[in-house]
Amino acid sequence: MALPPYAGAGERAWYYGFRFFCGLVFLFLIAPILIIVPLSFNAEPYFTFTPGMLSLSPDAFSLRWYEDIFRNEQWIQAVQNSVIIGVSATIIATALGTLAALGLSRPFMPFRTVIMGLLISPMIVPIIISAAGMYFFYSNVGLAQTYPGLILAHAALGTPFVVITVTATLVGFDHSLTRASASLGASPPTTFFKVIVPLILPGVISGGLFAFITSFDEVVAVLFLSGPAQTTIPRQMWSGIREQISPTILAVATVLICVSIALLATLELLRRRNERMRGIRAA
C-alpha cells in the first residue's frame, strides 16, 4: 500500500506516523529476544549492559555462563529429563492424535462435535486446573513423581495440537486415492503407509513439533507432578527466576531461542512442502 504521489501533507504525516507506530510494536515483540542474547555473553554477573559491552571491548564478553550449563549437574539432568519426557510424550500424542484425526475426518463419524470438544479440552482448560486435577489422580494411582506420570500428563496436554493440525491437513484429502489404491490390490496397511502417510506427513510432523514444544515448555504440571529427579529445563528456570537469577539462565534462554528458531524454520519448510504437494500455489 504505497503512498500515492498525489497524497497531501496530512495523509503523508498519517502514513509515516502509522509506520512508526508499527515499527514500535515490532520492536516490542522482538526486544526481549534481542536483549537477552547479548546479555548472555556478559563477563560480569549482571543483567545490564556494562560500559565494556557498550564499547564492544572483547574483555567484557565471555562464554562463562555457557560453560556453566555444562558443568552444573542440575542443568545437565534437566536437559536430559526434558528430552526424555518431551520425546516420549510426543510419540504417544502423535500416534494417538493422528489416528483420531483420521477417524474424525471420515464422513461417517458419529458425535463428531462432542468428541472433538473432549479431545481439544486439554488445550482449553486453564493449566492450573489440569495440573491440580492430575496431581490428585496421579498421586492416587502411584504415578506422581515418576517419569511415566509426567510423560502421560504431557502427552495429554499435547494431543489437541496433533488432532488440530492433522485434521487441517486432511481437509480436502481426496478419498478416492485410498479407493484407487485398494482397487489396485493394496492391502489396508499398504494403503495406509504408501498413500495416506506420505500425504499427511507434513501435518503429522508439525503436530508432533507442537506437542514437543508444549511438553518442552511446560512448567505447571511439572511443578505439581515431578519429584526432585524429574526436574526439567523450564522447572529449573522457574526456580532460578524465583530464587536468584544467575546469568546462566540467560545462556539457557539463548540456547532455547536457537531451538525455537530451528523449529520455526522446520515448520515453514513443512508448510511449503504441504502446499506444493497439494498443488496450492503460494499466495
Add this chain to the structure above:
Amino acid sequence: MADVTMERPVIQTADGVPLKTKLRVTTRNNRLKAFGLVIPLLAFVLIAFIFPIGSMLLRSVDNSLLPSLLPRTAAALQEWDGQGIPDEATFAIFAEEMVAARKARTIGRVATRVNFERSGMRSTFTKSARRLAKVEAGPWKEALIKIDKKWGEQGTWTTLKVLSEPLTLTHYLAALDLKYDDDLSIVSEAEDRQIYVPLFLRTLWVSLGITVLCLLLGYPIAFLMATLPVRISNLLMILVLLPFWTSLLVRTTSWIVMLQTEGVLNDIMVALGLISDESRVQMIYNMTGTVVAMTHILLPFMVLPLYSVMKTISPSYVRAARSLGATPATAFFRVYFPNTIPGIGAGSLLVFILSIGYYITPALVGGRTGQLISNLIAFHMQKSLNWGLAGALGALLLGGVLALYILYNRIVGVDNMKLG
C-alpha cells in the same frame, strides 16, 4: 393404489440382499471404523485428563470428613434443628467421639477442616479433646463449656451441623465471599474479608485490558502485513512468530531483565536523563509487570487470526470507496473495518480465554499486587491445602472458560484455529 407400491420390485445387490439393508450395514461399518480410530485417544483423554479434573472438581462439594471421623455426632447434629445449642445427649456423644478421635490421632484433621470454616477453632478442638480425656463423667455440656466458652455459642454448633452433611456448598459460598450465619442463613463476608469476588473481578478487568491492548497493538501491524508485498510481510511475520515459538519462561525472564529497577529500560531512561538514578521506576513484581509481559506473550494470538482475515479482503473494496469520493477515514471505517470484525472476534476471544486462566507469568512477575485467580487456586492447592476451596474456585473459573470456549466455537470453529 396400495397394491402398486406392494408390487414394486425391491432393488437388490448382486448377492441378493436388498440395497437398503446393504447400505445400512455399510454405513454402520463405516461409522464403527471411524469410531474405532478415535477410541484410543478418546479413552486416553478421558482417563488421563477428564476424569482427574472431574474428580478434583468433586472435591469442591465433598464433605465426608466429619461424617466419617465423627459419625455419631454428625448423625445427631443432622437431627438438630439449629436453634440455641444442642442437648446434653448430643454433647455426650460428641465428647465420647472427641476422646476416641484423639486416641486415633484423627482429631487434627477434623480441627483443620472446621478451622477453614471458622477460624480459631483448631486450638479449641485440640485443647478440648486433650482436657476431655481427663473428665470422668457428665454433665458433658457444662464440662465442655467450662473448657472453652465457644462450645456454648450457637455459631460453633451450626458450623458443625453444616459440616455434618455429606455434601456441602460451603466451598462455593466461600469462593463467592459468602458464608453461613450463626442461624444458618447465607450472608456475605465482612467487607475486609472479601478476597475472591474482588479477585475474580480483577482477573476479568485485567484480561479485558490485556485483550484491548493486544487489539490496539495487533490491529495496525496485522493491517500493515496484510497490505505490504508478500516478500516483506513474510519477513515481518517472522518477528511475530519468533516470540510465539520462544519458551514462555525465556520471555518472562527477559521481561524481568528489562523492567527491573536495575534493568535495561531503567538504565536507558537514566542515561537519557529522563529520570534520576535515585528515582528508578518499579515496573515489575506488580500489576504493570503482569500486564506488560502477558500482553507481549498473547499478542501473536491476536495478530495471527487478524492477519488471516485481512489477507482475504480485496484491496479493490477500499479503492472503490475512495473512487466514489470517500475520505480515507470513511473508506476505512465504513468499508475495511466491518470486514475485519470476524478476525477481531476470533483474536479477542482467544486472548481473553487464555488470559483469564493465566498462571505462570503472574506468579513470576506479578509480585503481591499482580496476582490473578489461578495463582490463588495454586495457593490453596500447595500452601493452605484447602483443596475443597481450590476445587470450587477452579470449577467457577472452568465454567467461565468453557462458556467462552463454546462462544468461540460458535463464532470461529475450533477446526479453523490457526496454529502458527
